[in-house]
Amino acid sequence: MSLLQIEDLTVVYEPRGAQPTTAVDRVSLSLEQGEFVGLVGESGSGKSTLGFAITRLAKAPARIASGRIVFDGTDIAGMGAEELRAQRRGGFAMVLQSxxxxxxxxxxxxxxxxxxxxxxxxxxxxxxxxxxxxxxxxxxxxxxxxxxxxxxxxxxxxxxxxxxxxxxxxxxxxxxxxxxxxxxxxxx
Ligand SMILES: Nc1ncnc2c1ncn2[C@@H]1O[C@H](COP(=O)(O)OP(=O)(O)OP(=O)(O)O)[C@@H](O)[C@H]1O
Ligand SMILES: [Mg+2]
Known part of the structure; x- marks a missing residue:
């Protein structure tokens, strides 16, 4: 089983009174324990948004519109705040751009x-x-x-x-x- 399995993940920004933007469009990838994966793409292509979504740090107006984020066998895409806090220790962390x-x-x-x-x-x-x-x-x-x-x-x-x-x-x-x-x- 992969450490992380992302399936068909779509993340949309839905700002009030403005057009929605699909920043991450049906992305799938998997990662094994100990593996390094680099993501390369032009500015605005959705790299940061994907990182925020994977670690569940994405905030409104960002919304996970569809897809699964299976971390260590558990789908965290729909988890609540308390469950997520437990996942963070010994689970996943993010170092932000700036x-x-x-x-x-x-x-x-x-x-x-x-x-x-x-x-x-x-x-x-x-x-x-x-x-x-x-x-x-x-x-x-x-x-x-x-x-x-x-x-x-x-x-x-x-x-x-x-x-x-x-x-x-x-x-x-x-x-x-x-x-x-x-x-x-x-x-x-
Ligand atoms: N808070 C936000 N509200 C609305 N749209 C946003 C927001 N943040 C990002 N976006 C849009 O989402 C898309 C992806 O942005 P993102 O920051 O994920 O790109 P990136 O690949 O990390 O770019 P960079 O290489 O410049 O860091 C862009 O079109 C951007 O305009
Ligand atoms: Mg970025």
């Missing part, structure tokens, strides 16, 4: 990790700081970054913090949307 701008400017990096650990409860409180330092190390950032605010970091550093936060959920599937755009070639 994820570096998704950090909260008034919370330190350490706070961001604390929020994720608290929301998912998978790292015991006494282990949290050490775990955050380990994750930062994976993206080549020093422990001192924990006490910094997003605005005090470079774009590339913020992007790496976003990646470390996504890794903190130990997902089996990660969707990266242009995650290295803000990084220099060595860090890429």
């Amino acid at each position: 994820g570096m701008n998704a950090l909260n400017p008034v919370r330190s990096v350490g706070h961001h990790f604390a929020d994720v650990f608290a929301a998912h409860g998978h790292v015991p409180a006494p282990r949290r700081r050490a775990r955050a330092v380990e994750l930062l190390d994976k993206v080549q950032l020093p422990a001192t970054v924990l006490d910094r605010y997003p605005g005090e970091l470079s774009g590339g550093m913020r992007q790496r913090v976003s990646i470390a936060l996504a890794l903190s959920l130990e997902p089996r599937l990660m969707v990266f949307d242009e995650p290295t755009t803000a990084l220099d070639v060595l860090v890429q």
Whole structure:
């Protein structure tokens, strides 16, 4: 069984009082555990929309109009918020295009990790700081970054913090949307 099986997925944007756009049109693909798949296409072809749909982060006016998203044997296309939260830990995570701008400017990096650990409860409180330092190390950032605010970091550093936060959920599937755009070639 594939880790992820997408069948005939169609995602439509339906803005109020405007024409609907079919951004993802009957896409099917499957992904095995440990496999990497790259998606290439021109600007506006629906790559980000597909990523948001797969991880169920798509918000109105986006709507999954049809199709199935079977993750690890379960169709998540129609799942509610609580069920989805359970799927995210050890399940799937997404690193956003310009994820570096998704950090909260008034919370330190350490706070961001604390929020994720608290929301998912998978790292015991006494282990949290050490775990955050380990994750930062994976993206080549020093422990001192924990006490910094997003605005005090470079774009590339913020992007790496976003990646470390996504890794903190130990997902089996990660969707990266242009995650290295803000990084220099060595860090890429
Ligand atoms: N919030 C939105 N409301 C309405 N239409 C949208 C919205 N977001 C995206 N679209 C439309 O959906 C289509 C796909 O956009 P998407 O962002 O998925 O493309 P992309 O392949 O990721 O492009 P890029 O390479 O520029 O990041 C485009 O036609 C875009 O105009
Ligand atoms: Mg995009």
